[in-house]
Amino acid sequence: MAAEEKQRYSAEELKEFEEIILKKLEETKSELNYLMATISKKNDSGTDDTSGNSKVLEDGADTAEKENLNQLAGRQQKFAQNLEKALMRIKNGTYGVCIETGKLISKDRLRLVPHTQHSIEAKLKQK
Numbered sequence: 001m002a003a004e005e006k007q008r009y010s011a012e013e014l015k016e017f018e019e020i021i022l023k024k025l026e027e028t029k030s031e032l033n034y035l036m037a038t039i040s041k042k043n044d045s046g047t048d049d050t051s052g053n054s055k056v057l058e059d060g061a062d063t064a065e066k067e068n069l070n071q072l073a074g075r076q077q078k079f080a081q082n083l084e085k086a087l088m089r090i091k092n093g094t095y096g097v098c099i100e101t102g103k104l105i106s107k108d109r110l111r112l113v114p115h116t117q118h119s120i121e122a123k124l125k126q127k
Contacts, residue, residue: 006104009096013107018090021114025083028076035073039066082115089117098122 009017089095096105100122109120118126 007097008093009104014090014095017095017110017114018087020111021083021086021090024114025080025087028080028083032073032076032080035069035076039069039073079115086115100125 086095096110097103098105098119098121099117101119103119105116105119109116116123
């Protein structure tokens with residue numbers, strides 16, 4: 001098989017990637033839940049309404065912070081969706097194959113960016 005290039009990862013190799021993805025997905029969902037809880041606490045003014053003029057100054061900072069939290073939450077949500085799609089590719093046998101070149105994506109790249117669908121060569125050509 002040395003002369004022939006490998007077309008797919010083995011079931012054992014896919015299992016390793018699946019474990020990496022599941023771990024990242026769990027971490028991502030946990031962080032997303034934290035962000036969502038923080039955002040909903042920001043919507044609850046609590047007793048802050050009693051502070052008078054200083055409240056007006058804090059409103060701008062609160063709004064900016066809430067926007068940042070919403071952006072972070074959006075990125076985490078997209079990352080979770082990409083990880084879930086990667087799990088689907090593992091199940092249907094297309095995981096680890098570059099959608100541009102049709103070649104296997106390196107294991108090192110998949111370990112770092114487990115949801116990628118592009119080899120490093122294809123990614124560099126996009127720039």
